[in-house]
Amino acid sequence: MRETLRVRLFFVFGGIFFLLFCSAARNLPPWGSYRGPYGDVIARVSVYERHATDVVNAINYDYRAMDTLGEEFILFTAVLGVLMLLRREQVKVNEGEKIDDRIRLSLTARASAMPALLVTVVFGFYIGLHGQLTPGGGFQAGVILASAPFLLYVCENTESFRRVTSHRALEVIEAAGAGGYAVIGLAALALGVPFLTNFLPLGTTGDVFSSGTIALISACVGFEVTAAFLLAGYAYLQEIIAGETPEE
Amino acid sequence: MTANQAFSLTPLPVVVPMAGAAVMAGLRKWLSRATVDSLGILFSAITLAVSICLLSGAVHAPMVYWFGNWHPRGSVILGIGFVVDPVSAGLTVLASSLTLLSLVFSWRLVESGSNHFQPLMLIFLAAMCGFSLTVDIFNLFVFFELMSTAAFALCGLKTAEPAPLQGSFNFAVTNTIAAFLILTGIALLYAVTGALNMAQIGLSLGGRHDSLVLFAFTLLTCGFFIKAAIVPFHLWLPDAHAVAPTSVCVLFSGLMVELGLVAVARLRFLVFAQTFLSHEPQLRAVLFGLGTLTIVIGGLMCYGEHHLKRMLAYSTICHSGIMLLAIGAGGAIGFSALMIYLVAHAFIKGGLFLGSGILLHRLRGIGEKTLFGKGRSLRWTGLLWFLGAAGLAAAPPFLTMTGEANLFHQASDVGSSWISWACLLGGSLTCAAVLRVGMHTFFGWGTEPITDEAASIGELPETDAGDRRIFWYQYLPTAICMAVPLALVLRPGWLRVASEACARFASQAYMLPLVYKGMASSGPAPVLSVATADAMWHGTVALVLAVLLACSSVFRSRIRRPLRLGAFLERRLTPLRAMQSGHPGDYVLWLTIGVATIGLANVLLFS
Amino acid sequence: MPHVLHLLPYLVAAWLFFCGLYGLVSSRHLVHSVICLAILQSSTYILLLGIGYRVGGVAPIFADIAPGTVTVDPVVQALMLTDVVVEAVVVALLLAMVVKAHEKSGTVSPDELRTLRG
Numbered sequence: 024m025r026e027t028l029r030v031r032l033f034f035v036f037g038g039i040f041f042l043l044f045c046s047a048a049r050n051l052p053p054w055g056s057y058r059g060p061y062g063d064v065i066a067r068v069s070v071y072e073r074h075a076t077d078v079v080n081a082i083n084y085d086y087r088a089m090d091t092l093g094e095e096f097i098l099f100t101a102v103l104g105v106l107m108l109l110r111r112e113q114v115k116v117n118e119g120e121k122i123d124d125r126i127r128l129s130l131t132a133r134a135s136a137m138p139a140l141l142v143t144v145v146f147g148f149y150i151g152l153h154g155q156l157t158p159g160g161g162f163q164a165g166v167i168l169a170s171a172p173f174l175l176y177v178c179e180n181t182e183s184f185r186r187v188t189s190h191r192a193l194e195v196i197e198a199a200g201a202g203g204y205a206v207i208g209l210a211a212l213a214l215g216v217p218f219l220t221n222f223l224p225l226g227t228t229g230d231v232f233s234s235g236t237i238a239l240i241s242a243c244v245g246f247e248v249t250a251a252f253l254l255a256g257y258a259y260l261q262e263i264i265a266g267e268t269p270e271e
Numbered sequence: 272m273t274a275n276q277a278f279s280l281t282p283l284p285v286v287v288p289m290a291g292a293a294v295m296a297g298l299r300k301w302l303s304r305a306t307v308d309s310l311g312i313l314f315s316a317i318t319l320a321v322s323i324c325l326l327s328g329a330v331h332a333p334m335v336y337w338f339g340n341w342h343p344r345g346s347v348i349l350g351i352g353f354v355v356d357p358v359s360a361g362l363t364v365l366a367s368s369l370t371l372l373s374l375v376f377s378w379r380l381v382e383s384g385s386n387h388f389q390p391l392m393l394i395f396l397a398a399m400c401g402f403s404l405t406v407d408i409f410n411l412f413v414f415f416e417l418m419s420t421a422a423f424a425l426c427g428l429k430t431a432e433p434a435p436l437q438g439s440f441n442f443a444v445t446n447t448i449a450a451f452l453i454l455t456g457i458a459l460l461y462a463v464t465g466a467l468n469m470a471q472i473g474l475s476l477g478g479r480h481d482s483l484v485l486f487a488f489t490l491l492t493c494g495f496f497i498k499a500a501i502v503p504f505h506l507w508l509p510d511a512h513a514v515a516p517t518s519v520c521v522l523f524s525g526l527m528v529e530l531g532l533v534a535v536a537r538l539r540f541l542v543f544a545q546t547f548l549s550h551e552p553q554l555r556a557v558l559f560g561l562g563t564l565t566i567v568i569g570g571l572m573c574y575g576e577h578h579l580k581r582m583l584a585y586s587t588i589c590h591s592g593i594m595l596l597a598i599g600a601g602g603a604i605g606f607s608a609l610m611i612y613l614v615a616h617a618f619i620k621g622g623l624f625l626g627s628g629i630l631l632h633r634l635r636g637i638g639e640k641t642l643f644g645k646g647r648s649l650r651w652t653g654l655l656w657f658l659g660a661a662g663l664a665a666a667p668p669f670l671t672m673t674g675e676a677n678l679f680h681q682a683s684d685v686g687s688s689w690i691s692w693a694c695l696l697g698g699s700l701t702c703a704a705v706l707r708v709g710m711h712t713f714f715g716w717g718t719e720p721i722t723d724e725a726a727s728i729g730e731l732p733e734t735d736a737g738d739r740r741i742f743w744y745q746y747l748p749t750a751i752c753m754a755v756p757l758a759l760v761l762r763p764g765w766l767r768v769a770s771e772a773c774a775r776f777a778s779q780a781y782m783l784p785l786v787y788k789g790m791a792s793s794g795p796a797p798v799l800s801v802a803t804a805d806a807m808w809h810g811t812v813a814l815v816l817a818v819l820l821a822c823s824s825v826f827r828s829r830i831r832r833p834l835r836l837g838a839f840l841e842r843r844l845t846p847l848r849a850m851q852s853g854h855p856g857d858y859v860l861w862l863t864i865g866v867a868t869i870g871l872a873n874v875l876l877f878s
Numbered sequence: 879m880p881h882v883l884h885l886l887p888y889l890v891a892a893w894l895f896f897c898g899l900y901g902l903v904s905s906r907h908l909v910h911s912v913i914c915l916a917i918l919q920s921s922t923y924i925l926l927l928g929i930g931y932r933v934g935g936v937a938p939i940f941a942d943i944a945p946g947t948v949t950v951d952p953v954v955q956a957l958m959l960t961d962v963v964v965e966a967v968v969v970a971l972l973l974a975m976v977v978k979a980h981e982k983s984g985t986v987s988p989d990e991l992r993t994l995r996g
Contacts, residue, residue, distance in 0.1 A: 024849075024857050026904065033860050033903045037896055039867040043874065044892035045885075047486035051462050053884035055933035059465015060347045062930065062951030066938050070945045078938040078949070082956040089338045089351045093401065093413035094960045096289055097420050100394050101967030103296055104424025107387040108436075108974040156941050162963055191300065198297025205290040208282070218282035220340040229941070255970055262977055409957060416964050423971055427978070436979045437991045440908065443972050447915055448902075454922045454961070455895070461954070462929040854988050855911060859902040 074225040075155040075234035083160070084237040088219040092204055095244055099201045102251040109258045128178065136178035143171045151245045155234040161241040165248025172253060181264070188257040193250045200247025207236055207243065277328025281336040281353050283321045284363045284400035288314055292390035292397070299386035304379065311374045311389035315396060319367035322400070326360040330768055333357070333775070335406070335789050343787055348468040353404040354786060357772035358610060362403035362526075362533065365614060369525050369621055370396040372748035373518035376625055380632070380734040380742070381516060384428050388516075395421040395522060402530050406786055408457050408542070409467045411534065415453065415498070418527060419446045425519045426511055429731070437853060438514035444855050445507040448862060449497035456490035459483060460542075469541050470786035473779055478545045480877055488543055489870040492535050496865075499531030501595055502565040503865040505588045506851055506858045509576075512584035516733055517628030520580060524587040524624060525617040532594050533613070536606060536777075539598065544779035546877075551601070553876040555685065557869070558599030563693045565592030568847065570700030574820075574837070575844045577639040577726035579627045579708060583620065586663060586701035590616050593697055596690050597678050603774035604681040604801065610773055611766075612674030615756045619662040619671065622752030623705065626656050629745050630712065632734045638726035639708055644715030651746060653713035658753045660709060664702035664813040665694070665806065670756040673766070676806035691805070695813050702817035703824075707837065710825045717825035721841045887928030894921035908976040908986045912969055919965040923958055930954030 052058055065086060066078050075081040083091050128136075151164025176184035208219040216222060219236075226233030291314030295307055302310075328334075333356035337343075341350025353359075370392060377388070398418035405411050423446075426439035461467060463483060464475035476484060497504040508528070512520050539547075547554045569589030576582035594616075597609040629652050631637050634645045646653060665671040679691045710716050759765070775781045775791075784792050823830060824837025850861070882889070894917060901914030930951030936943060938952035980986050 024852060024854070024860070026856075029856055029860050030900075030904050033863060033900060036860075036864045036867040037899055037903075039871055040863060040899075041892055041896045043482075043486055043489070043867070043870045044895065045889060046874075047459065047483045048885050048888035048892065050481050050483035051459070051885065051888055051929070053881075054887055054928055055884075055931050057930055057932040057935075057951045059461065059951070061349075061461075061465050061467065062938075062953045064344065064347050065349065066949050066952055067946065070940050076940040078940070078952040079955045079959070082952055083959060085339055086341060086349055087351055087409075087956060090410055090413050090960055092289075093398075093410070093417050094963050096292075096394060096397070097413070097417050097964050098967050099293070099296070100391065100417065100420045100424055101971045103387060103391060104420070104427060104971045105974045107384045107391075107424060108427040108971075108978050110385060110387075157939060158937075162959065194300070195297045198293045202290050202293030202297070205286050205293065209286060209290070212279065212282065215279075217279075217336065217338060217340045218286065219338050251967075258974075259977075262981075409960075413960065413964075416968075420964075420968060420971065423968075423975075427971075427975060436975045436982070437988075440972065440975050440979065443968070443975065444902065444911060444915065447968055447972075448899075448918065451895075451918050451922055455891075455925060458922065458925045458929055458954075467953070853991075856903045856905060856988060859899060863899055863903070 070228060073221060073234050073237065074228040075237055076228060077155055077157055077159070079158070080154050080160045080241070081234070081237060084240045085221055088208070088240065091240075091244070092208065092219070095201055095204055095247060098248065098251050099197065102197070102255050105255050106258050109262050132178060136174060140171050140174045143167060143174065147171070151241065152231055152238075154241045155237050156229065156231070161244030162248055164245040166252065168245070168249045169252035169256070173256065176260075181260070184260070185257070188253045193254055197247050197250035197254060200243045200245075200250065203243040204240055207240055277324050278334050278336060278355060280321050280324055281355055281404070282338070284318050284325065284367065284404070285397045287318050287321065288393040288397035288400070292393040295386070295393070296390040299390070302386065304386065307386045307389050308374070308378050311393060312371065314393055315367055315371040315374055318396060318400070319364065319371055322360060322363040322367050325355055326357060326364050329355045329357050329360040330772075333785060333791050335786050346471065346474070348466065348471050348786075351405065351407045351410045352468065352786065354406045354782075355404065356776060356785070357768065358776045359403045361610070361614075361769070362530075363400040365617055366396055366399040366403065366526055369522055369617060372621065372625070372751060373521045375744050376628065376748045377516070377518045378744045381518065382428070382733055388425070388428055391421050391425050392518070392522075395425065399526055399530060403533065406470060407468050408460070408472065412450065412453055412457060416450050418530070419450065422446075422511075422523065422527065426515045428516055428519070429514060429733070436514070438510035441853070441855050441858055442507045442511035445497060445504070445858055445862065448859065449494040452490045452497070452866070453494035456487045456494065459487040459490070468786070469537065470783050473542045473544055474783060476542070476546060478548060480546045480550075482874055482878065484546060485873045485877055486870060488546070489866065489873050491538055493866045493869055495531040495534045495538075496561075497531075497862065498528065499535070499595070500528050500588045500591050501561055502568045502588070502592070503861040505565065505569070506861060508588060509581045509584040509851060510853065512580045513578060513730070517580075517624055517631065520583075521621040521624045524583065525621040528587055528591055529594065529613045529617065532591065532598060532609065536598050536609060539601075540606070540777045541779055541782055550877050555599050555601065555687065557872055557876065558595060559687060559690060561869075562592045562595035562599055563690070565589065565595060566693050566697035570697045571840065571844055571847060572851070573701050574704045574840045575848065576704070577720060577722045577841075579630070579637045579639070580624070580730070582704050582708065583623055583627065586704065587620060589697045589701050590620075590663070593678075593694050596682075596693065597674075600678060600681040600685060600687070600690075602681050602684070603770070603777045604677050604684070606777040607770045607773035608674050608677035608681060610769065611677060612671055614759070615662065615670035615674055618752045618755045619659050619669070622655060622749050623659040625745070625749040625752060626652055626659065628733070629741055629749065631730065631732055632745065633739055633741055635732045637730045638722060639711055639720040640722040640726065642712045643720055644711070646712040647715055649713060649741070652741070652749070653709065655749050655753050656705070656709045656713065660702050660705035660817070661814060662753075662756060663705060664698040664817050665810040666814040667807045667810050668757060668760060669810075670759050672806050672810045673760065673803065675809065676801050676803040679805050679809070680801045691809055695809050698810070698813040699816040699820065702814060703820035703837070706817055706821035707824050710821060718828045721838065887924055891921045891925035891928065894918070894924065906987055906989065908979065908988060909973070911988070912972045912976065915972070916965060916969055919961065922961065926954045926958050926961075
């Protein structure tokens, strides 16, 4: 189909779709007047029932933990897919060959790269450990921690980044994080309660080590997300390097 | 095993494959191909065993399983629940058996991308099981996305294909838009009901049918129609099948597409049960219209294809249309028609795909012209191929005929017996295509086959050229796939149980107390037995017409010009074929046209 | 007739959905298509968060407020977190496909990649 015809047809039918959406929105409750029971019930009881002050995290890892298990495996599957798509059929880049692309950075950049990295790592661990108390948790911590080696790539050179992210243990860590979530759920099953029930002692509200399995699941997810993003980043990096080295 | 013990196994069909995939993916660099293959087969066999236990428990007493031990409080449902009734447990049995057969077929020979393939198949299985069992609408969306992501990843296995990754890209774009449509529908329903559990939403919605509920219905059904490859949302399916490995195509056509229709049925019977009470004929009209359009376009395009896997993909589209007619007919018998036809079609289509996989392995080609006459020595494969063709036409001994019998019974109950002609047309077109290919390949009859661009590009073989014998582990799954629909017909005791289970699934009055209290109330009235004479007649006529049509193509040089209907259909459908352009922008345009039209029809017909 | 401001977030969500679809239909570059998918996803975020908002409600974090204070809906925020992760990884997978397509055929324009015609 020619592009002009396609766009014109789209304006007609897309316009109809947009108008239908707007007319449906007219029957929505006015913005700012959330009425439904689900959120209110959970907000009222989650602090008492699960000793977790971050209700969103309690929902993610306890009330609707099955959704998060599925979501974690979506992440796992997508990274597996990226690794499979970008796998090297022939080894174009010799693993032993070192790429020397150390660029001339200013004194400020060189001096602040390592401190920035340390701050990122500490911050990542802080966010991960306090997920059940304040906004944070496994996913957020994983992304922050995964961004730390990218600081290395930007400020140092490819070799140090590659040393961190091409380690064989990374895939094992990712799989352990994903499998660990399932195992925690199965442990509940072994104790005779339904899958993913919070069976660990709940501790005191406000403590770091509180809210039972929520913190534990959050940690597993954190490991998995970190490893997943590093693996995906490394796969893309390999692709870029292979594109830049001249064909033999 | 007591019913209680069976129900504690409920999360296992989802968790066992997931955990297995994690183990296999983590250790894949250190494990040999044989180990990973065996682990894959082991985990899917365990899942199959667990699913069978669940099914036997569910037949006695269906129950609901709450994750995290979050039981409902009053009318508010806090946690995520899996409903284990014979329908959902039966779907998990189907999913695990098809995955097991596909993994056995891909033992050792099929390229697996350094052991990426088997964990992805297990995750795909876990997602399909979760999708069938869940009764929470957002959980349904999460498993839908997991199924889709695993499918996209599996499509990317053959990266050395001549056709670039355009097919998987089109597949990914279209199905991701489907996911967003579903999510928007979920958000709209959540806004008015404050609930995410399908039973609670159905209860809160009541008979409400203002523009919001109708738009949410449009979005949700169109999202699932995209997955179910209903016209005009079907364009991604042939492209995806052309690039996916054979064992993956088995799962796509066998179950993934049909799960979209199961989701639409669940929505219709549980969430929107009371919305259309006063507008049943209009709803039927919309669904029948879409179904017939799908049958016609799917069937015609199927006959015009010469790439084996694309042809089978189009036949899936056609049969998906037949199953949509079953949902449209509604009622308990309509739903049991859907489920019986689904099971039958899954095995027959799976067997046909595995057969084409054998042809690809042994004869190193997948286009009709490339394969012309080369399959003369493959007697068993030919036999299975022709059995599959007869099954597609719903010929008498096959289970598809029983499904169509139920469909015709319900259709005549609601006064729409004309749809039996649509089923006849669809069955004969797809059967004719498969017969034509079979006659060309296994007998070498007639003149040189017509070919087209896609078929001449063909496909690289999935196995090494070293050993071209056909192994027992390639024959066995194919034979099992063809034997199951026949066996199920010869021992019909399960039909009564299945019909009762379907009647209960289709009744909101039964499902609500089941979900809220976990107790099955006494079911709806027992189902009458369905007469099969009409369907037997239709099936035989479809088979005869298919043979005639295939012959008019194969022997086209020996018959007079006006009778060459088959050749005409193969060559002259250019405007229709132009729709399948391969351009993602076109596909999204057709998607928008479909959603806008269906949405407008809903608003005009149901307010 | 409800005031437009009562519906503004929902209308924005509808508009974003429309824009994303338009981008996909008229796209000439596969990476551009992938970003339009991300725009489609953003429309669902806005819709979800708009639905859960409550005027006068605070964030559902009870670390420093008394339990029982009126908060906004925490459930949609949890749903959105799930969505964000799903979107990020699907975009990553799609971009890997685009990279591979470019490597195999040297082009990222959908018009030139059409070997799968019907």
